[in-house]
Amino acid sequence: MQFMLLFSRQGKLRLQKWYVPLSDKEKKKITRELVQTVLARKPKMCSFLEWRDLKVVYKRYASLYFCCAVENQDNELITLEIIHRYVELLDKYFGSVCELDIIFNFEKAYFILDEFLLGGEAQETSKKNVLKAIEQADLLQENVDFQTRLFAGVMVPGLASESSGLFQN
């Protein structure tokens, strides 16, 4: 996969993940063109687009468009299912996800994406495993939160890193 974009019906970009090195200018140009093209398509139309030398696969969920660019020889249907699996993961994590969850917790959405896709390839396709990985990391965070509250003001990095050792297993 080359990149993944999430944008709203109004054309506002919500999430972007690039798996190929591009300059900011190119990214902006691609985003602008693609958002425009995808938004202009009618609901009954094909979910696949030939765009430049890439294949764009998109799907709309409520007010959000999920849009992936893959190479030409890649399987379009499975890309569509990757999008779907990602939405399932978001849904499971946030509990009935809506666009607002993604707007306000976009960093979480990125974390989930990183556990699911890595370097543009499906990393882990078992839903349980992805969520487990995320939860473990969250758990660690909550503990650190707790520490911070306890030692507010006297917090030293060394101490924190030691206490995080609790979760090694």
Next chain:
Amino acid sequence: MSDVVEKTLTALPSLLSLDSQPGAAKLSSTSKLGNLIRGITELTSKHEEEKLIHRELASIKEQVSSPNTSMRQMKELMVRAIYCESLGYEASFSYIHAIKLAQQGTGLEKRVGYLAVSLFLNENHELLLLLVNTVLKDLQSTNLIEVCMALTVVSQMFPKDMIPAILPLVEEKLNHPKEIIRRKAVLALYKFYLIAPNQVQHIHNKFRKALCDKDPGVMTASLHIYLQMIQENAEGYKDLTASFVSILKQVVGGKLPIDFNYHSVPAPWLQIQLIRILSLLGKNDQRTSEIMYEVLDESLRRAEMNHNITYAILYECVKCIYTIHPKSDLLEKAAKCIGNFVLSPKINLKYLGLKALTYVIQQDPKLALQHQMTIIECLDHPDLIIKRETLELLFRITNTQNVVVIVEKMLEFLRMSTDDYTTIDLVGKVAELAEKYPSDCVCFSYKNYTYAPDNEWFIETMNTVFSLSGDTMQPDIPNSFLKLLSEGFESVEEDRKLRLFAVDSYVTLLKGETGKLPQFFLQVISWVLGEYSHLSEELKPATVLELLQKLLDRKQTSSETKSWALMAMTKLCEGRAGVSVAQQVSETYISSMDTVLRQRAQELQHLSQDSELRARVLPRDADLEPLEVDSSLSFLDGFVSEALAAGAAPYKPPHQRQEELSQAKVLSLEPYGLSLPISMSSCSIADRQSPTLLSMSSGLSGDSTDLSHKGGSTTLKFEGVKRVWGKEGYLAQKESVEEAVQVEAPSPLRSTSQQAEVVGSHSQTPTLTPTPEPEQEKQQLASSLFFGISSQSSVCLMGKSGPTPQRFRRKAKGQSSSSGATEQMSNSVVFTSTTVDNLLCNNPPDSTITSEVDVSSSKHTSELPQGLTAANGTCDIEAELTDSDLKGSSPPLSGDNGLENADPDPHENLDKPQGVCLSSHLPAELSGLCRSEITPLCTLQNLDLSACHVHREDTIVLVVFITNSSDSAVQHIRLDLDSELLEVSCVSESPAKDVRSVAVYLYSLTVRRPAVHVELAGTVSYQVPVGTPQTAQFSYKLPLTAFIRPLTVSTEEYGTMWLAFSHDTKQNLTLINDGQEPLVATLNVLRKKLQLHVVEVIGVEGILACKLLQDQPCLMHFRVHEGALAVWLRSPVPDLPDCLIYHCQRALQEH
């Protein structure tokens, strides 16, 4: 799914006031980010947003640089910075703080830091270097989550040069007890493989371990690497086929944990990955294909549920079945599948069905026929994507009979298309079709019009193409159009008519409104008018001059077009009126700011006054000798040596300069003081396009349709640019050369084609049955579109053989042209067009094969695909010399002078009994010499071909053995060898004396142009007493090292030669450390493996010399520098240093 995500922005205000949120995440409405987001959604204008964000960024900037900001606050700030960036505002000041956060933060802070880094920076950003230490530390951390984070960021982006620093740590993680770590490590290595393949070469066996991992996730991850590696070199992984098949079997059989199910389909991602790998492995390989038939059948059978995911698997299966060696019952099932896709009411499936059809259409044209009505419907589909894919499909089935209708449909689409990319692509395709079928006289009717791809059609189509494409067109299209026009076709009269028609049509165009015509088109018009307007009797030169002058006066005309127009005027300015116009025009432009225009104006002025000179410089219809172009610029040698003597620095080719620059960059990284286990300098090998990569890609393009298609058009473009589009202005002479050397095609060919046409026109009649009105129109369209692919396989093949002979005539023309340079160029064109032809029509250029299939056409139709591949693919055996062959031949070379007796390994002989008996047929004078293994080239009905190459001191001899394996006598054996890179001369032919004896052909080979591997293409044809002539093609590949011999020179001679050579390459190699002095050990290995002569070794430096047969020296300079071996190669032959470097690299790796 959409019901899950029903809440939208309209609900924003009420949601924001909610305190508790469902699920794990809390809506941070009170946080600063929440405030910011809310603030922005409340704004109405872009301007206000800008103001708000700038204020926000200023406040973030202030806080991040304050020393009192805690990491926790920093995390919060970073999230806000990410948000601002994602809105399109730059927050580059925060990049360095993101890195700091990743370094110093803990838990989520670190995680946010890494996330910010991966979002802010890309692979090439220099700040990324600061991340290396952090990653290094986290990889060593005892905290699993930190290790995970580090691996995640590494597999997303990592500076290529720094991979060696962390590679051992990542490798170590492959043995980690936690599967998530192993999985991420595998993916990180995959990333490294993608950006710097040669750095992970040594851990290939560890990939195998990952493939056998007990955790399915880790195994799945390893498949990414395997897919990539197999794409590059399928041969190397054939042994794994059975393992992949058994994995797929287990997956399909539901042996995986239920977690991996997706909508109750077991691990679909894994399945698809495996099927893709299998299709690569089984391509053109019957034995490997046979292993996978069963599991593919199983997959097809299991994928029954009506869900996207099963369709995804089916689609992949179908593609695989049509890629590997065909098996009829599988093909039948796959065809049924495609049918289901095409007929599906779901638009996504219909699209994929069309795509699959496009993919398989060359193998199975009758499948298109089955679905012709659906295809017709898709052609008028409201969704442009579907329409576009349908055109792609039609493009693949074009033949002489349907080309007009298909081109019309494509032009129709072009008129509507607004997307530049599509326009360029389609324009190229239309032009290709138009040029492929330019003048043929098969007429048929469609909607009461008579359409025939004749001269008028050709010119008019090209006119539409030129006017529609605007200025976005690929320059090779006008180039090849002009080339076609100037070279002409078979008859002089036809050519004249074609040109005359072009002239007339352009004059009409110029008389009308020219404002909208693209510049490219105006240039074509100018050239054609200048060249051919004299053909028209009623057209006076003055009229043309006037038109051109009008063109010149127009404001919109670009200066490049103007120079074309001036050039045309120079050709036309005769007579009193002409001269006066010329004077007038040249006066205007003689003072132009544009130097090219000024030169053209000067030429115009002078030549219009001196008609004798003009006739000499710009002769009409001249049969001139081709222009000799001295591409080496040897006439400047004196100037160069003078400059060098005066102390100028020697010229360095761009790649070398770049490399030196990048080396300098590498050096500057040192202060970070990392322990680099592998020398940093070896990174640079991957930096530039190493020969390894190049050779891989060229190997790839061989079979795959799309790739070779693309490759073909690039050759064309390159060729076209050089020959026709040049600004030198002497186009006329160059064009006319090839026109002069027309060679008639051999007559049997032509008779076949005529026969073909007759059969083709017969088949036209019985297709239609009366149907109701609107339907009838569709039917009619269908019959015109699918003409020539009608139901009987024989007819379809015959119908398509139309264009082939024509190409053949052009080919003959190209080859016969005399000058070396021209010959090469036109050869390359011919090569391209035949490949394209091959791919499009699935009709090999040998008419013999066509007729062969014709004979067998009475067989059952389902056998057709098999028959086709047999004719097209299987004969095309690639006799690639694998590494083992190389090794087999290298030990005997160990002597100083290399060439000693070869005693082939007895073990190898057991494997190849044929080789033993063939070797006894080796001529006596060659039998004692070192030679490669005897490899089979191809097997035909009656003949077996094998070959080997023998190293002689002064030459390489290719020995081809032809064994008659049948009992009948074989006559008229003809063997033709050809290669772009090699010069092949026949040394001796000793035909077989009787049945079952072996004919031996000897060829001496010389390198024309060095390449890492040089390949020969050959054709063998023969005749059995009863039956048709048979032809087969084969290829033979040998490494450049076979042509390398030691060159004995003294150090002084070396010194003078070194200065005289202009082509050079520098690279770093790894040193061999096996106890001895590393430099000596390394040089010894190279000397033995590559046959080099060691001139002298002084301290840390060594100089070596070798030559490429015959007498093309290459000098090498080795210097040990910081644990690596810096090599500098120089040679008078371009490309030779690059190729040798590649072989040095290989030799050291193999050691």
